[in-house]
Amino acid sequence: MSGDVAAHAARAAAEARPEFGAFFLARFLDLDISYDDEARTCTVVLPYAGHLCNPQGSVHGGVLATVMDVSMGHLCHRFLSTAVTVEMNLRFFRPLTGHGRCTAELLNAGRKLVHLQSRLTDDAGRLVAFAAGSWHRLDAKDPTPR
Numbered sequence: 001m002s003g004d005v006a007a008h009a010a011r012a013a014a015e016a017r018p019e020f021g022a023f024f025l026a027r028f029l030d031l032d033i034s035y036d037d038e039a040r041t042c043t044v045v046l047p048y049a050g051h052l053c054n055p056q057g058s059v060h061g062g063v064l065a066t067v068m069d070v071s072m073g074h075l076c077h078r079f080l081s082t083a084v085t086v087e088m089n090l091r092f093f094r095p096l097t098g099h100g101r102c103t104a105e106l107l108n109a110g111r112k113l114v115h116l117q118s119r120l121t122d123d124a125g126r127l128v129a130f131a132a133g134s135w136h137r138l139d140a141k142d143p144t145p146r
């Protein structure tokens with residue numbers, strides 16, 4: 001790890017709080033998280049950084065998965081309730097070699113399960129990756145006593 005990256009990681013760790021938008025990974029990746037309250041969407045911008053790349057020189061797929069997961073989780077938290085990922089399906093259509101921007105939207109909000117999608121595009125607006133995920137609401141009431 002270069003000194004710059006180590007300093008960046010240390011700063012992110014020092015500034016991190018266990019809150020939406022402020023936890024360590026959001027800080028380390030320099031995510032810009034915003035919402036459209038009318039459309040009920042969450043947009044996350046991922047600035048390009050060389051240390052996030054795989055050996056082929058494009059942003060690592062795991063980083064993209066993290067960012068898309070963040071977009072769906074923050075959407076749930078903002079418009080429904082805090083929730084956790086149950087499953088996520090991802091497709092990568094082209095390598096990302098610059099900034100990424102993904103927008104998550106609701107497909108169906110059930111009382112317990114929420115289904116969402118997130119589309120990630122590059123600076124030219126080209127579709128880089130698509131994710132679909134299911135989330136479990138943590139405010140869901142279990143009607144069956146255990």
Ligand SMILES: CC(C)(COP(=O)(O)OP(=O)(O)OC[C@H]1O[C@@H](n2cnc3c(N)ncnc32)[C@H](O)[C@@H]1OP(=O)(O)O)[C@@H](O)C(=O)NCCC(=O)NCCSC(=O)Cc1ccccc1
Pocket residue numbers: 054055056058059060061062092093094095096
């Ligand atoms: C190549 C393919 C898999 C299949 O392509 P097809 O569906 O048959 O479509 P097509 O051939 O039309 O290509 C589409 C566009 O892509 C462009 N392009 C293609 N190849 C390259 C290239 N090498 N470099 C630059 N650009 C390339 C190509 O020019 C075209 O653009 P254009 O329309 O001309 O402007 C494509 O879907 C893809 O790259 N997906 C993203 C995969 C990805 O990024 N996964 C996540 C990271 S993996 C990871 O991190 C895991 C890991 C861990 C550890 C170590 C290593 C790895």
